[in-house]
Amino acid sequence: MLFDELLQAVPLYLSEMAPTKWRGGLNILFQLAVTIGILFANLVNYFTGKVAPQGWRISLGLAGIPAALLTIGGIFLPETPNSLVQRGKLEAGRTVLRKIRGIDNVEMEFKDLQIAARADAELIKNPFKNVLLQRRYRPQLIISVLLQFFQQFTGINAIMFYAPVLFQTLGFASNVSLYSAVITGAVNVLSTVAAIVVVDKVGRRLLFLEAGFQMFIAQVQQV
Numbered sequence: 001m002l003f004d005e006l007l008q009a010v011p012l013y014l015s016e017m018a019p020t021k022w023r024g025g026l027n028i029l030f031q032l033a034v035t036i037g038i039l040f041a042n043l044v045n046y047f048t049g050k051v052a053p054q055g056w057r058i059s060l061g062l063a064g065i066p067a068a069l070l071t072i073g074g075i076f077l078p079e080t081p082n083s084l085v086q087r088g089k090l091e092a093g094r095t096v097l098r099k100i101r102g103i104d105n106v107e108m109e110f111k112d113l114q115i116a117a118r119a120d121a122e123l124i125k126n127p128f129k130n131v132l133l134q135r136r137y138r139p140q141l142i143i144s145v146l147l148q149f150f151q152q153f154t155g156i157n158a159i160m161f162y163a164p165v166l167f168q169t170l171g172f173a174s175n176v177s178l179y180s181a182v183i184t185g186a187v188n189v190l191s192t193v194a195a196i197v198v199v200d201k202v203g204r205r206l207l208f209l210e211a212g213f214q215m216f217i218a219q220v221q222q223v
Contacts, residue, residue, distance in 0.1 A: 028196050035192045037066075038160060039185035045164065046178040081110070085117045154215055160184070 044062055048055040081100070084093035093113065097106045132141055159166065163184050167177035199207060 028199070032189070032192050032196065035185070035189045039182070039189050042163075042178070042182045042185040046175070046182050049175060049178045082113050082117065085110075085113050086120070090114075150212075150215065154219065160188070 041063070045059050048059040048062070051058060078096055078099075079092070081093040081097040084090075084096060094106065094110050097110055097113070098104055101109070163181035164174075164177045167180045168174065172180060195207065
């Protein structure tokens with residue numbers, strides 16, 4: 001009974017901070033923000049690399065600015081309604097939910113949050129047995145694990161984070177290798193923008209399959 005109630009309440013339970021119509025867009029914008037951040041980091045490294053021999057210290061110090069902003073912003077970030085409900089702070093959860101939705105009548109959604117919180121508390125006693133290891137969830141579990149594995153296996157993280165070093169090993173000069181890393185970051189941003197433009201036209205599943213095919217071809221060529 002609790003599991004059936006959880007399945008009914010999950011859509012609202014997961015989307016309380018972001019309405020359904022905005023959820024996919026916010027996820028895509030998050031990825032875009034990550035790629036833009038990588039590009040700016042490469043630009044900073046390129047320009048500070050010209051300030052020898054203290055350039056790396058300036059670059060490292062500038063990296064502390066966004067980290068400090070995120071930390072300070074986290075202090076003022078409000079609690080989520082479901083977190084408050086799970087900890088028994090019902091009135092506080094109702095107040096935050098009203099603030100997020102901008103309306104006073106949130107009782108139906110608040111009731112869904114309470115149902116989901118009770119069901120979640122029941123499932124969390126043995127999540128592997130109750131959810132993850134059930135036969136009907138096995139395909140999703142396998143795909144999610146393999147997706148993360150092969151994403152790391154392609155070596156993209158090593159390329160993005162150690163691009164200057166990799167380009168130097170190919171014979172590029174120090175400044176040229178940093179400039180090459182900037183180009184790599186720019187391509188990353190443009191690829192993300194292209195994905196945003198076409199994702200709703202061709203569908204996420206088709207893009208996923210096409211990207212998997214590209215990854216497979218790239219790995220075969222390396223071998």
